[in-house]
Amino acid sequence: MLFARSSRLAISSTNSALTSYFTRASYRRFSSTSPASYEYILTETPKPGVGLITLNRPKALNALCSPLFQELNDALSKYDQDKDIGAIVITGSEKAFAAGADIKEMAPLTFSSAYSNNFIAPWSHLANNIRKPVIAAVSGYALGGGCELALMCDFIYCTSNATFGQPEIKLGVTPGAGGSQRLTRIIGKSRAMDLILTGKNFSGKEAGEWGVAARVIDGGKEELLAETLKTAETIAGYSHVAVVANKEVVNKSQELSLREGVEYERRLFHALFGSKDQKIGMTAFAEKKKAEWSHE
Known part of the structure; x- marks a missing residue:
């Protein structure tokens, strides 16, 4: 400095x-x-x-x-x-x-x-x-x-x-x-x-x-x-849960091998199917509506 x-x-x-x-x-x-x-x-x-x-x-x-x-x-x-x-x-x-x-x-x-x-x-x-x-x-x-x-x-x-x-x-x-x-x-x-x-x-x-x-x-x-x-x-304007998860997986790419990073990404991808916002986002997409995120 x-x-x-x-x-x-x-x-x-x-x-x-x-x-x-x-x-x-x-x-x-x-x-x-x-x-x-x-x-x-x-x-x-x-x-x-x-x-x-x-x-x-x-x-x-x-x-x-x-x-x-x-x-x-x-x-x-x-x-x-x-x-x-x-x-x-x-x-x-x-x-x-x-x-x-x-x-x-x-x-x-x-x-x-x-x-x-x-x-x-x-x-x-x-x-x-x-x-x-x-x-x-x-x-x-x-x-x-x-x-x-x-x-x-x-x-x-x-x-x-x-x-x-x-x-x-x-x-x-x-x-x-x-x-x-x-x-x-x-x-x-x-x-x-x-x-x-x-x-x-x-x-x-x-x-x-x-x-x-x-x-x-x-x-x-x-x-x-x-x-x-x-x-x-x-x-x-996106799901705060998904935003934090996306930041996390990108940061992990700087610390893990490619194989470990992909596995980590997949596990977090799986985990997001337990969020309310995953259901809100995919339902809104299928119905051609704007997602109203719960951030949960």
């Missing part, structure tokens, strides 16, 4: 257009619960069934720190447990999804303190514990920890001018929140080794070409967020 030099990351003000976008009455119309009060993130429910989390440290280009992750983990867990939420989106600002980790927090650490306290282990809560789909909407910088946070999400939408990278080598450390592992699985050993050993960045366009991003959106943050929320709303 890297928080770039302060002289490069200073910004004069919050993006007023984005702030206006978040505060429109129509944007909050579908809220199923009152937004929690956080210091470092914003939470909204902008579409039916969609929870939106916006990283909100504008003066630090959303540099990641332990207090921010405490809030992020809390919001993720609440959305994951909310029966009305079917998909979650994480985003940042126009200039930065997250420019990296906060070096001021990390610099004083010793091996003993970092190891004893299992420093940054809670940052993996998203990847390890959240069952509902999470989409990263990335504009601007996603460096170090910011890149790792995006990679923890189930898939990424980004702008063509987004900037990704794992430049930890420049600080004398390695990626610490899964960047070396997830990036290598996506783009291959050779390309990942090149990026991690040199600290070079790669663009949103390259992220799309290499399979890091599922979609690259032309335009700015508002167009990016609109497309991401549209996809999240589509996912949230």
